[in-house]
Amino acid sequence: MIEQATEAFVLEARELLAELEDSFLELEDDVTSARIDEIFRALHTVKGSGSMFGYTALSRFTHHFENAYDLVRDGALQVERDLIDLSLAARDLMVSFLDLGGDGPEAEALLVSPEVSAIVERLSNLTGTSEESIEAPGKVEADAGETAAPAPTGVQTFLIRFTPAQDALRNGMRPDLLMRELADLGKIQVSLDVSAVPRLTELDPTEAVLGWIVELETAEGREAVEDVFIFADDADLSITEMTPEISVEETLATEPPATDSAEPAVAQVPAAAAPAPSQAAAQPKPEPKAKLPTAAKSESIRVTSSRLDDMMDALGELVIAQARLEAVSEEISDPTLETVVEDVQRLVMGLRDATLSIRMLPIESVFGKFRRVVRDLSADLGKDIRLITEGGETEIDKNVIDRISEPLVHMIRNSVDHGLETAEDRQAQGKTPQGSLWLSACQEGGEILVSIEDNGKGLDAEAIRARAIERELIDPEAELSEQDLHHLIFEPGFSTAKVVSSVSGRGVGMDAVKTTIDALGGSIHVLSRAGQGTRITLRLPVTMAIIDGLRVRLGESVYVIPLSAVEECVEMDEAESKRDSGRSLLQIRDEMVPYLELDALFGQTAKPDAGRRVVVVRVDGMRAGLVVDDILGQSQTVIKGLSAYHKDIPGLGGATILGDGRVALIIDVATLIRWAETRRDQGPRKAA
Amino acid sequence: MTKTILAIDDSKAVRDMVAFTLEPQGFRVVSAENGADGLQKLRSERPALVITDLNMPVMNGIDFISNARRDAAGTGVPIVMLTTESSPEMKAKGKAAGATGWINKPFDTDKLIAVTRKLLG
Numbered sequence A: 001m002i003e004q005a006t007e008a009f010v011l012e013a014r015e016l017l018a019e020l021e022d023s024f025l026e027l028e029d030d031v032t033s034a035r036i037d038e039i040f041r042a043l044h045t046v047k048g049s050g051s052m053f054g055y056t057a058l059s060r061f062t063h064h065f066e067n068a069y070d071l072v073r074d075g076a077l078q079v080e081r082d083l084i085d086l087s088l089a090a091r092d093l094m095v096s097f098l099d100l101g102g103d104g105p106e107a108e109a110l111l112v113s114p115e116v117s118a119i120v121e122r123l124s125n126l127t128g129t130s131e132e133s134i135e136a137p138g139k140v141e142a143d144a145g146e147t148a149a150p151a152p153t154g155v156q157t158f159l160i161r162f163t164p165a166q167d168a169l170r171n172g173m174r175p176d177l178l179m180r181e182l183a184d185l186g187k188i189q190v191s192l193d194v195s196a197v198p199r200l201t202e203l204d205p206t207e208a209v210l211g212w213i214v215e216l217e218t219a220e221g222r223e224a225v226e227d228v229f230i231f232a233d234d235a236d237l238s239i240t241e242m243t244p245e246i247s248v249e250e251t252l253a254t255e256p257p258a259t260d261s262a263e264p265a266v267a268q269v270p271a272a273a274a275p276a277p278s279q280a281a282a283q284p285k286p287e288p289k290a291k292l293p294t295a296a297k298s299e300s301i302r303v304t305s306s307r308l309d310d311m312m313d314a315l316g317e318l319v320i321a322q323a324r325l326e327a328v329s330e331e332i333s334d335p336t337l338e339t340v341v342e343d344v345q346r347l348v349m350g351l352r353d354a355t356l357s358i359r360m361l362p363i364e365s366v367f368g369k370f371r372r373v374v375r376d377l378s379a380d381l382g383k384d385i386r387l388i389t390e391g392g393e394t395e396i397d398k399n400v401i402d403r404i405s406e407p408l409v410h411m412i413r414n415s416v417d418h419g420l421e422t423a424e425d426r427q428a429q430g431k432t433p434q435g436s437l438w439l440s441a442c443q444e445g446g447e448i449l450v451s452i453e454d455n456g457k458g459l460d461a462e463a464i465r466a467r468a469i470e471r472e473l474i475d476p477e478a479e480l481s482e483q484d485l486h487h488l489i490f491e492p493g494f495s496t497a498k499v500v501s502s503v504s505g506r507g508v509g510m511d512a513v514k515t516t517i518d519a520l521g522g523s524i525h526v527l528s529r530a531g532q533g534t535r536i537t538l539r540l541p542v543t544m545a546i547i548d549g550l551r552v553r554l555g556e557s558v559y560v561i562p563l564s565a566v567e568e569c570v571e572m573d574e575a576e577s578k579r580d581s582g583r584s585l586l587q588i589r590d591e592m593v594p595y596l597e598l599d600a601l602f603g604q605t606a607k608p609d610a611g612r613r614v615v616v617v618r619v620d621g622m623r624a625g626l627v628v629d630d631i632l633g634q635s636q637t638v639i640k641g642l643s644a645y646h647k648d649i650p651g652l653g654g655a656t657i658l659g660d661g662r663v664a665l666i667i668d669v670a671t672l673i674r675w676a677e678t679r680r681d682q683g684p685r686k687a688a
Numbered sequence B: 001m002t003k004t005i006l007a008i009d010d011s012k013a014v015r016d017m018v019a020f021t022l023e024p025q026g027f028r029v030v031s032a033e034n035g036a037d038g039l040q041k042l043r044s045e046r047p048a049l050v051i052t053d054l055n056m057p058v059m060n061g062i063d064f065i066s067n068a069r070r071d072a073a074g075t076g077v078p079i080v081m082l083t084t085e086s087s088p089e090m091k092a093k094g095k096a097a098g099a100t101g102w103i104n105k106p107f108d109t110d111k112l113i114a115v116t117r118k119l120l121g
Helices: A002-029 A033-052 A056-074 A081-099 A105-112 A114-127 A175-185 A222-228 A248-253 A264-268 A277-282 A305-332 A335-358 A364-381 A398-419 A423-428 A461-470 A482-490 A510-519 A574-579 A669-682 B012-025 B035-045 B061-069 B088-097 B109-120
Strands: A156-163 A186-193 A211-218 A236-241 A360-362 A385-390 A395-397 A435-444 A447-454 A523-529 A533-541 A546-554 A557-562 A566-571 A585-588 A591-597 A613-619 A622-628 A630-638 A652-657 A663-667 B004-008 B028-032 B049-053 B079-083 B101-104
Touching: A002 A033, A002 A081, A002 B012, A033 A056, A033 B012, A056 A081, A056 A105, A056 A114, A081 A105, A081 A114, A105 A114, A156 A175, A156 A222, A175 A186, A175 A211, A175 A222, A175 B109, A211 A222, A222 A236, A305 A335, A305 A546, A305 A630, A335 A360, A360 A364, A360 A398, A364 A385, A364 A398, A364 A435, A395 A398, A398 A435, A398 A447, A398 A510, A398 A533, A461 A482, A482 A510, A482 A523, A510 A523, A546 A613, A546 A622, A557 A630, A613 A630, A613 A669, A622 A669, A630 A652, B004 B012, B004 B035, B012 B028, B012 B109, B028 B035, B035 B049, B035 B061, B049 B061, B049 B109, B061 B079, B061 B088, B079 B088, B079 B109, B101 B109
Parallel strands: A385 A435, A557 A663, A591 A622, B004 B028, B004 B049, B049 B079, B079 B101
Antiparallel strands: A156 A211, A156 A236, A186 A211, A360 A395, A435 A447, A447 A533, A523 A533, A546 A557, A546 A630, A566 A613, A585 A591, A613 A622, A652 A663
16 A cells, blocks of 8 residues: 555656756746745655655755755745756756665665765755754654653652643644543543633633643653653643652642542543533532542432422422512512522522432333343243343433333333344344344433334334325325334324234324323434334433423413423514415524414414514424513423313423412423424414 | 544645555545645545645645634644654744644654544544
8 A cells, every 4th residue: 555655656756856857947047936935845745755655865865955945945045057057967866766766775876876975065065064964864753652662660650730721622632632641551540620710601612721630650651651742742741750758649739629530530521621511610619628539438218209209399389489589589679688589599409409319210220120021021922032221320300210111111012022023034134033122221411311222123114104094194195204104103093013912002002102201301213224123212301390491471371381492582573474374484594494373372362462482492303483472581490280181281281380479381392393393294274 | 433534735645645544544534735725625524633744835734724723624623734844943833823743754654643543542
């Protein structure tokens, strides 16, 4: 492969030398700086590349030549007839070097030949350099990536303080990689100097604000450590060899506050190596001593979950009372009261987070029971199936766990029954006889992702289409993508199993699964490839007891929209709504977004205000606008269930009590948006 | 995902060498002939690393680096400058413009790989 590059070099060098000849001749008539630059660059390229492609002798010779034109470029040397003669002769020698086909005895001989020596001497006279002072080309500087020879000094401990230059991250430096390089040298302990981290509002994530304090125990010498930071020559760096008498604690005690000094701290630093906002926010002024992890044993006590529910209820009431307090304080507008209200608000938030965290359980508790389900089922069906679980330690609200357990069982049954094939079928398709079923969970922001994946036969899109047409779920002519077809399995009354087996098909369809997930404020997504398998992913909120909500006004009533679903708020284009195109679409920048007039939908009779607003929401990648009279603000919302009588009203997910004591209904965005989406696909339909 | 490396050099031999060295390492190498061409490729190819020569026609490497750093596509992307001038001034100029690191020419394939790994992990 390098041979090909060498060929390219020879070709290129020949071209350059041909051009050089012309350039030198043109110099006789006209000296322009552009032409001088061109000559210099050509010589420079031949010199630089020559030594890389086995033409070291050529490179060494060209070096003298280049020096001369460097001076010409700087104006220190005049272009005269003499120089041009010399240049042409030197160029011809370069061609001779090239003709020799690379380094070897012949090239060496040419380099010391009287002919070459004479030219070199004349060039050296022009540039005023003696040959000895010229750096021997071909010498590779000890540089990055070349680990210096290990110093035979045994294990040493270095204390490294490293504060990158402010623009280091923008300039492509990755402190995390440097830490990893250090870790490769020996044992490291990393702590962070966060003293320069500004307040979150002033934080520029592209700026390097962290300092790194590393204790490195290594058998490599100081040079190896310095090599790691070779490119960080603009950083504030100190590498101190620690003598055994000075303990790290003492050295660190004089340091600005440091965070957790455990090694995983490095792994937590995001790839961009900018301080994560949460990190910065969580520890604006940590006290080093107090924050250092102590060997605390985790003690636990058992309480019944009903007590936790009571506590949660009380907390809910407290949040509501606090909202009322806030409302009262706004009316009175007394600075002393406002301070107290702010304090209370902060404390309630803290209490909320603490209480919610108590209710968190590792999802393993529900994963565990599926092992048995899979084992028994596969035995019943005569299949060989292995269940693999991942991320069982992911924590999720107990109530959410309780409610997803049944849908999960259903989906696992589906996979075992319909998805995974028998050992014979699998072998016939060249698959391993044993089928695999993966159950995994992980947290992503404020959401928990639970996925059920199998390497079975995948969903049959055509069978789904046929079934959907039969059930009149879609128009026979409808053009749906494979993905859209797959999602039809969540439609009410859909079941593909031709034979209702004893295992699945107990009347609980995937639509029931979707309903449950929607009710939890989550979403469901299916990805399937014929012959390869199916993955169903659930996105669930970490908690469902208290959410952040956006209060909106419709006539006299207040509704709450879960903030997690809100994308933006825009002004209503009244002209559009009056146009009565029957399409109810709103142009937001480049995209057409279907919208719903909530007042009509919820039977509000009051005449709509002028200047209405549209809250753009997104669920499962679908967008819709909800038209409201006004946007009131954001607040914590304690979700209360609706009575059995009201439970089935589409588009409502619960109720809450507002700061002024009034009741507000919480909008179930998922149901609404799906309705809006079908309306867009199927054309106009009268609002309810 | 395959990471893309952008090699900017007016010498095809050097561009080829970068490609022939780094492609077997699992990188995708795209090349540009000068700084201006490089800026365009930076925006269209979104490379994970840029290796650029300094002395080039049309737009030189230093100008490329400072332009790249002012561009959203170039913010945070490691840029390695190739230089035969191991003179501290050239290095300092490049660093001031925003270069992440450098490789002194002549270099061999091992060194190219080592620096690439150092900057990309």
